[in-house]
Amino acid sequence: MTRRFWVFIEQEDGKAHPVAWELLGVARRLAGEVKDELTKSGDTAVVEGILVGQDVEALAQEAIRYGADRVYLVDAPPFKHYLNKPYTSALTTLVKKYSPEVFLVGASTLGRDLAGSVATSLRTGLTADCTQLDMGVARDSVKKLLLATRPAFGGNVIATIICKNHQPQMATVRPRVFNAPQPDPNAKGEVLREEIEITPEMVNAQIVEFITNADSSVKLEYADVIVSGGRGLGGPKGFELIKELADELGGVVGSSRGCVDAGWIKYDHQIGQTGKTVRPKLYIAAGISGAIQHKVGMQDSDFILAINRDPHAPIFDIATLGIVGDLYEVIPALIKQVRAMKETRK
Amino acid sequence: MFHALVGIKQVPDTTSIRIDPETNNLIREGVPTILNPYDAHAVAAAVEWKRKLGGKVTIITMGPPAAVSALRECVEMGADRGILVSDRRFSGADTLATSYVLAEAIRHIHSLEPIQMIFFGKQAIDGDTAQVGPGVAVRLDLPLVTYAVNIREVNMQDGFALVERRTESRNEVVKAGFPLLLTCEKDIAQIPYASLPDLVKSLRYEPEMWTADTPVTYDAAQIGLKGSPTMVFKTGTPEKHSGGEVIKSAEVGVETAVKMALDKILSIESLASVLGAQK
16 A cells, blocks of 8 residues: 655746645655554555646656655646636545545645645545644554644644544645755656546636735745834834834844734734744844744744843743843844944945 | 625634643633634625625624624624524534534525625634635535635626635735635724614624524534544643843943844854855
8 A cells, every 4th residue: 555645736827835845845754754654564655746737847846856756747727827616626636536644735825725625525634734743643543643733722722633534634834834855856756647627617716817916025934034023113113113124134024913913014924823934044023022822933933032121021931132122222223233234344 | 685694703812811830721711702803804894795785794603602792793793693503512523514514504594595705704813724714615615715805896786706815925806606705804894883773783682593403404423523533632832942141231231232132143154144244
């Protein structure tokens, strides 16, 4: 028997979402975690990518370099742009044909839309926004199961979810929760083309217009430097100062949920359990108290500099370095010193 | 007549949940329950279009008897009818079992009073799964528009809606025929101030109570724990971190504090190169 670990290779306009590569790395590790069971049973474990789109074959090769043993490619005009029903139909058909054991999907806007639909149409279990994935025996299971761990109740609780009696065991994972593996230029794999029939009645919605959203350029998940503001800014004008520092450091602006709820800044900037997960090289948290819901979205940053007036703010518990002080004094001083540093290096 | 249906959830206010530092248990006492914030905006959008087109807004929720208060809140915002699907046999439902219960209830409502648009919030703040709306759409085979930010047009004559949704890279305007299902971002509509008649009505409003037997007879194998493929294996509390060095600017002065911080950041090679400060 072949134990299949599947990853949905998300793409838009022929460009892969990096979360697909991150998940290929996870799937490879999970396949390795059942190795002891394979020697006993004579089964094999494979990592396979599912790629749907139009003119996207180049991405299949890329998926192989990131660790897929095989890629199932659905490449046809009805799949040019993501539409829920045709994509759901394609994935559901493939799952029924190949019976994967585990199916991982990125928890992007597209991935969440798709995974929920696919799981429902297969009547299987789906665990959203996992922060940890392992294979292990649970509740006397005959085989190792996918142990899908995720925060719940705003990050106050960590729950491990299993799906014992249904397959595939599905999970979504947000971008940047895991690191992408190093691509192997010499990796070998197989690309299998699959034909999925899409009848006109299956196209129950159509995109009539695309609108470029200036704010969507906020690519927080993959930024190296993020400067985030919280309620301590005191008002929406505070983000002008945050932006000035971010620009000076070549970074982007983030926010806590409080500021978004208060209408000071758009949701696209929100970091945390209900926003984005980030892991930049440098994260500056200014006027952010550090509620658990914020921390779960940024605690894996390489270096966290926290600036807060309250020495007891929980943000200092996870900060690499903290400055207790008024952000309206500290940040202007920081901007000034960074500028001076750049001048001397010229 | 325009008939909108909104699926809502009463949730604990996750911002006020605390962990007992001694026992590491979730402190549930005194945590207020609220109408899920995204759902409130979905209700606002449905009411807004009802007022434009004339018609009716029906609210449905699955939950414990206490969820009546969330339904009253929707009536206060201008909804006309509230249905609470509540039965002990539903407890322990995961998103798959929940979508079954809601989908069958909606199918029943639709058979008596046809629905044009179904609204859900994009996700509930307690579970954050965003799975129930898509699940209901699949079960009823409806067009699904997730992350809706703006309803541009509801065309009763030709039976379609134009809805703008937000994706990661852009916005899309989607055209879909009735009935369609939206999951809504907060941008979809502003929460309205309650009118006095709606406020008065909501205070005494008693929603309809539906059970696992009536008016919809549910398949026992698909509800509650039994109908839920996922189960909680174990729970824990997030690992505690211990923070690093803290500089007090009041003691060393702001300029010195900043200089110390900057020196430390730049002493890390990968950071120095990101900031363009490598020598």
